[in-house]
Amino acid sequence: MRDEAVRALRRGVAVLVLAGLLLAPWAVDDYTVALLARTLALGLVGVSVALLTGVAGLPTLGQTAPYAAGAYASAVVGSRLSDVGVVHLAVAAAAGAALAAATVPLVVAARGVIVLMITLAVGELAVTVVGRWRSVTGGTDGLAGVPPVRPLWGLPVLATDRARYLYALVVVAVLVGAVLLILRTRVGLLLRAGRDDEARLRASGHRVAAHVAAAHVAAGAVAGAAGSLLVVAQQFVSPADFGFDTSALLLLGVVVGGVASVGGALVGTAVVIAARDWLFGVLPGHAPLVLGVAFVVTVYLLPGDAHRPPGVRGRLLPGRPPRPADPAAERPSPTGARA
Amino acid sequence: MAVDIRIDPYLVPALDGVAYGLLVFVAAAGLVLCFGVAGILNLAHGTLYAIGGYTAAALMDGGWPSLLLALAVGVVAATAAGALVAGLLTRVAARSHLTQALLTFGLALVGGSLLVAAFGPDDPPVRVPAALDGSVAVAGHRYAAYRLVFIVVAAVLAGLLHLAVRRTRAGMLVRAAVDDAEMVAVLGVNPAWIRVGVLAVAGALAGAAGVLGAPIIGPGPDTADGVLLLSLVVVVLGGLGSMTGTLLAALAVGQIQTLGVALAPSAAPFLLFAAMAAVLAVRARGLATARRAS
Amino acid sequence: MTPLLSAHGVTVRYGSLAALDGVDLRIDHGQRHALIGPNGAGKSTLLDVLGGATPAGGGRVCLAGRDVTRLGPAARARRGIGRIHQRPAVFSTLTATQNVVVAALPHALRPGRWRPGARRSAAERTAGAWLERVGLDDLGGIPAGQLAHGQRRQLEIAMALAGRPRLLLLDEPAAGLSAVEVGRLVEFLRALPRAVAVLLVEHRLDLVYALCDQVTVLRDGRTVATGTPAEIRASDRVRQAYAEGVS
Numbered sequence: 001m002r003d004e005a006v007r008a009l010r011r012g013v014a015v016l017v018l019a020g021l022l023l024a025p026w027a028v029d030d031y032t033v034a035l036l037a038r039t040l041a042l043g044l045v046g047v048s049v050a051l052l053t054g055v056a057g058l059p060t061l062g063q064t065a066p067y068a069a070g071a072y073a074s075a076v077v078g079s080r081l082s083d084v085g086v087v088h089l090a091v092a093a094a095a096g097a098a099l100a101a102a103t104v105p106l107v108v109a110a111r112g113v114i115v116l117m118i119t120l121a122v123g124e125l126a127v128t129v130v131g132r133w134r135s136v137t138g139g140t141d142g143l144a145g146v147p148p149v150r151p152l153w154g155l156p157v158l159a160t161d162r163a164r165y166l167y168a169l170v171v172v173a174v175l176v177g178a179v180l181l182i183l184r185t186r187v188g189l190l191l192r193a194g195r196d197d198e199a200r201l202r203a204s205g206h207r208v209a210a211h212v213a214a215a216h217v218a219a220g221a222v223a224g225a226a227g228s229l230l231v232v233a234q235q236f237v238s239p240a241d242f243g244f245d246t247s248a249l250l251l252l253g254v255v256v257g258g259v260a261s262v263g264g265a266l267v268g269t270a271v272v273i274a275a276r277d278w279l280f281g282v283l284p285g286h287a288p289l290v291l292g293v294a295f296v297v298t299v300y301l302l303p304g305d306a307h308r309p310p311g312v313r314g315r316l317l318p319g320r321p322p323r324p325a326d327p328a329a330e331r332p333s334p335t336g337a338r339a
Numbered sequence: 340m341a342v343d344i345r346i347d348p349y350l351v352p353a354l355d356g357v358a359y360g361l362l363v364f365v366a367a368a369g370l371v372l373c374f375g376v377a378g379i380l381n382l383a384h385g386t387l388y389a390i391g392g393y394t395a396a397a398l399m400d401g402g403w404p405s406l407l408l409a410l411a412v413g414v415v416a417a418t419a420a421g422a423l424v425a426g427l428l429t430r431v432a433a434r435s436h437l438t439q440a441l442l443t444f445g446l447a448l449v450g451g452s453l454l455v456a457a458f459g460p461d462d463p464p465v466r467v468p469a470a471l472d473g474s475v476a477v478a479g480h481r482y483a484a485y486r487l488v489f490i491v492v493a494a495v496l497a498g499l500l501h502l503a504v505r506r507t508r509a510g511m512l513v514r515a516a517v518d519d520a521e522m523v524a525v526l527g528v529n530p531a532w533i534r535v536g537v538l539a540v541a542g543a544l545a546g547a548a549g550v551l552g553a554p555i556i557g558p559g560p561d562t563a564d565g566v567l568l569l570s571l572v573v574v575v576l577g578g579l580g581s582m583t584g585t586l587l588a589a590l591a592v593g594q595i596q597t598l599g600v601a602l603a604p605s606a607a608p609f610l611l612f613a614a615m616a617a618v619l620a621v622r623a624r625g626l627a628t629a630r631r632a633s
Numbered sequence: 634m635t636p637l638l639s640a641h642g643v644t645v646r647y648g649s650l651a652a653l654d655g656v657d658l659r660i661d662h663g664q665r666h667a668l669i670g671p672n673g674a675g676k677s678t679l680l681d682v683l684g685g686a687t688p689a690g691g692g693r694v695c696l697a698g699r700d701v702t703r704l705g706p707a708a709r710a711r712r713g714i715g716r717i718h719q720r721p722a723v724f725s726t727l728t729a730t731q732n733v734v735v736a737a738l739p740h741a742l743r744p745g746r747w748r749p750g751a752r753r754s755a756a757e758r759t760a761g762a763w764l765e766r767v768g769l770d771d772l773g774g775i776p777a778g779q780l781a782h783g784q785r786r787q788l789e790i791a792m793a794l795a796g797r798p799r800l801l802l803l804d805e806p807a808a809g810l811s812a813v814e815v816g817r818l819v820e821f822l823r824a825l826p827r828a829v830a831v832l833l834v835e836h837r838l839d840l841v842y843a844l845c846d847q848v849t850v851l852r853d854g855r856t857v858a859t860g861t862p863a864e865i866r867a868s869d870r871v872r873q874a875y876a877e878g879v880s
Contacts, residue, residue: 059437106619114575116380116436118619121571125612128568186738193724193735200722203684204796205710205739244564248444255441289452295445299431299438 006302010258014267021169021270030161037165037233039273040172042246044226046253046269047176047262048219054260055183056215057195058107059116061247062123065103066096066220068130068242070227075143075237076136085151085158085167088228096224099126100216108212124244131239142238149232158232168229172266175225179262191215245288249273252295255302350480352601353594358486360593361493362555364586366548367570367577368500369421369541371585374574377530377537380436382443383424385567386450387417387542391549392558393454396463399553403468413550414543420450421542425535447563455560462559485554492551497586500544504582572611576618635698637662637830638683638800643692645678645854652678654854655692660800660847663827667841668834669865670851671875676834677719679851680802683832684716685709697799711739715798719805721785725778729769729788732777733760736792763791767821783814790821800830807837819843842866 020027024036045067052058070092077091103122110118130137137143150157151167158164182188194201194211202208231237249272257268275294280287366388373379394413399405424446431438471485504510545566549558556566573592577585592611599610640658644651653675660666668676681687683694685706694702701709710716724732737759764770767787772780777788786806793801806822807815822831822844835841841848842862849859850871858864858871865871 053437061440103616106616116440117374117571118575120382121568121575122612122615122619124564124568125572125615129609129612186734189727189731189735190738192726193732196724196726197722199686199706200718200724200792201735202705202707203686203710203716203718203722204736204792205707206735207707244444244567245448248448251437251441251444255437259437286452286456288448289456292445292448292450292452295441295448296427299442299445 010264010267013271014264017267017270025162025165033165034161034233035273035277037161037168038230039270040165040168041226041229041233042250042273043253043266043269044172044175044229045223046250046257046265047179048222048226049250049254050257050259050262050265051179051222052215052219053254054258054265055188055195055262056191056212058212058215060107060119060123060219061116061251062103062119062121062126063219063223063250064242064247065123065126066099066223067227067230067246068127068239069099069220070096070224071230071237071241072130072137072143072227073224074228074231075146078146078149078231079143083147083149083157084153085149085171085228085232088149088232089171089225092228093221093225096227097217097221099224100220101213104213104216107216108209120247123247127239127242130242138238140239142236142240144236146231146235146237148235164232168233171225171229175222176263176266179222183262248295249276252298256298349598349601351482352598354477354482354490355486356594356597357590358490358493358555358593359597360590361490361497362548362552363569363573363592364589365493365496365500366545366552366566367573367585367589368582369544370570370574371577371582372544373537373541377534378436379428379534379538380439380443381424381538381541382440382567383420383447383450384443384541384545384570385563385565386447386454387420387545388549388552388556388566389451389454389558389563390417390420391546391551392465392553392556392562393458393463393549394546395550395553396458396465396558399466399468401466401469401472403470406468410547410550414546417542417546417549418539419542421538421540421545422535424542425531425538428534428538429531447567451560451563454558458558460560462557465553465557467554489551489555496547501582572615576615634661636660637664637697638832639695640679640683641693641695643679643682643694644690645675645682645687646690651854653682653689656851656854656856658683658849658856658859660830660832662799662830664830664847665822665845666830666832667845667848667862668832668851669836669838669841669848670857673853674851675854676851677804678854680716680804680832680834684714684802686716710796710798713797713799715793715796715801717786717789717793717801717803717806719808721782721789723777723780723785723788723792726776728774729764729777729780730757730760730773732788733763733791733795737763737795740795740797759795760791763795764788766794767791768817782809783811786810786814786818794825794829798829800832801825803831803833803835805834805836807835807840815840 021036025033045063049060049063052060073095074088074092077088106122107115107118131140148157148159158167190206190211194208198208230241250269253269253272254265256272257264257266276287276291279290283290370381370384373381391413394416395409398409398412424443427446428439428442431442467485471488473484474481475484475487477487556562569592573585573588577588591614595610595614636659638660640656643653643656645653656679668679670676678687682689685704685708689702693700696712696714701712724735727735734756737756761770761773764773767790769784769787769791772784777785780788807818810818819840825831833841833845845862847859848862848865850857850865858868
């Protein structure tokens with residue numbers, strides 16, 4: 001009963017949010033529109049999290065790293081090389097994908113919960129590295145004054161907040177649409193099969209490690225592209241955009257939207273950020289406190305299944321018995337090495 | 340704190356590295372315990388350390404009694420906070436790790452916010468007992484007295500931990516649980532009490548580390564995040580359940596953050612990341628070879 | 634003639650315990666071979682080694698003359714080893730048809746002209762055919778997680794066969810099946826094409842004797858005897874092995 005109610009509520013909220021996102025430029029002031037553009041960027045990162053965690057069964061807390069890589073790459077390109085939006089997107093996606101590819105070997109051997117620890121540590125470390133690389137990224141000051149972008153060669157520069165918001169909206173719509181379309185093909189089938197039973201997928205002759213790597217790289221590309229949108233929206237970037245609280249917000253947004261739902265992640269993140277900014281306005285200075293309470297409350301309000309992904313690869317799938325037939329195919333123990 | 344550095348530029352950072360590493364070990368030991376015994380990913384762990392640190396800043400006034408008081412209060416406060424986290428986790432689907440992450444993330448935000456509200460947005464200074472506030476001659480070099488004493492105390496703490504895990508019945512339970520988390524349930528021990536126990540001990544350790552280590556990694560709005568990250572890195576590098584591995588990893592991390600930075604300042608930001616990448620990649624290849632993946 | 638599968642001196646150790654200790658096995662093309670023995674004899678472990686899920690600590694496994702010892706489960710599956718697990722392993726959130734499609738995909742990817750649409754529907758056609766053969770064609774659209782145990786067993790068989798195996802490894806396929814379902818299983822296995830060899834781990838000796846040409850008896854990780862069902866039934870050594878073990 002509660003599940004039904006939650007699902008209906010999600011659908012209703014999703015419709016409202018999407019309608020709101022479409023009408024926003026004409027309904028609210030410039031400051032809010034700029035805020036919404038940043039919300040879209042983070043929402044797109046949420047999509048990449050849902051792709052990995054919900055669809056592929058590869059939980060992650062480290063998508064801020066490719067997001068940061070994409071944002072900084074975009075800022076650097078924008079400051080020195082080109083002001084064409086599509087170029088930024090391509091470079092940012094490549095940067096995110098490259099970072100994801102570099103970290104895949106660290107993650108591919110682990111399954112289940114340990115991946116959460118590793119991805120969080122790797123992600124935050126990567127962000128720290130980026131923050132300290134003064135020569136390229138400007139260190140803790142970040143990169144400011146990134147010139148505004150023109151979507152394509154020959155088109156006018158995006159000079160207003162409204163224009164930048166619409167650009168972000170189009171990019172997000174295209175990318176999310178592309179992801180959803182691809183997931184309908186054999187690719188989606190293989191990812192979900194791997195989530196359900198990786199050993200069975202291997203026993204059917206599939207190269208599962210390649211799937212895992214490809215999923216990470218694709219998610220990295222999406223998060224990287226989102227980084228580019230962030231830079232377009234605020235025209236500067238700094239390490240403060242990618243700290244632990246960003247990871248926390250992402251997690252909350254994805255959980256609220258339904259972990260396995262790619263579109264839901266977008267809506268959920270938008271809702272969470274809107275709530276946070278409303279709280280900031282209503283209770284200035286106490287926002288982190290209230291936000292934290294919101295986390296705790298969400299956990300209690302949402303029914304158990306709502307924040308459990310449909311499957312998590314490996315032995316630590318909650319509630320499912322371990323498979324006796326392939327004892328050595330998975331990691332030997334959830335906790336790893338011996339004392 | 341007066342630190343008089345003489346000729347050898349590497350001895351002092353190396354010693355610093357030992358102090359730093361031991362501190363990180365005591366701080367991270369709690370996280371290893373939480374995860375290894377109870378399968379809990381406690382993202383509020385850094386906050387427990389910060390509670391200790393802020394207690395030190397608030398109560399230490401340069402005298403020995405204040406140090407002991409700060410230690411007592413800090414440990415009790417952090418232990419209570421840990422038990423609170425355990426209590427809140429019990430109410431929820433504690434088995435879903437994404438849920439735990441969400442909940443403990445939220446608690447970290449709440450805790451951090453409360454601490455900043457109470458102590459302000461700046462890093463509060465910590466007053467070390469006057470007798471330790473100076474430098475000491477060590478083999479021809481001068482070194483901060485507090486850090487030297489800290490090294491000894493932390494080493495003793497580490498030794499006690501080792502003994503506790505190896506020699507007591509509770510320690511045996513811990514090792515057994517680390518080997519096979521499901522076994523704990525089979526033994527008929529109430530999982531809720533295990534959660535409370537483990538998180539309380541983790542809190543005590545983190546709190547003690549926070550108080551004693553305040554002059555090294557001091558309290559401030561960014562402390563919780565920083566300590567959490569360091570603890571995660573150490574836990575992952577140390578093999579996720581091995582105290583010895585965690586100790587070695589912590590010492591290594593300590594050296595990287597101090598000696599490594601001194602040796603190669605331009606490469607400083609990448610060292611920790613590279614070290615972690617290297618260790619994880621080697622371990623991954625080891626697993627893949629063992630599995631003889633196609 | 635080269636056997637389809639030959640295993641020499643296969644050893645698997647867990648610490649000081651030898652689950653398998655120098656086991657030899659030979660399966661000829663198209664043979665129906667059974668692996669029997671008391672509990673703990675190492676039958677499932679041997680199946681895991683042959684399927685590639687467990688690496689052998691020592692020994693060699695050769696498939697059609699080629700050494701496959703170092704290959705993992707996916708590579709062995711592509712070379713023609715299919716596997717049915719003790720607890721039916723299916724993709725629970727995918728429909729039955731999708732399950733078989735996934736299983737058929739690696740073999741639909743033959744080199745040649747790349748026509749993604751055509752390839753996919755070929756896999757779907759194969760899936761439909763296999764589902765019909767195992768009697769699940771009217772359940773194609775149902776998520777596999779909602780199927781009953783016996784239906785899941787049939788689905789896994791369809792998936793294994795869709796992979797065009799030369800050798801099918803079956804781990805207690807009759808476990809948990811009703812008498813009717815067992816009868817259907819036996820008929821089905823009898824009707825398998827002779828191109829597919831079968832290695833069957835089974836506790837029910839009546840099934841073994843009804844289906845198999847060759848039987849190998851394992852005990853405590855070692856081969857005790859190998860021969861035709863009649864020979865095995867008459868063997869004193871086998872009787873001893875069972876008497877001392879817990880069957």
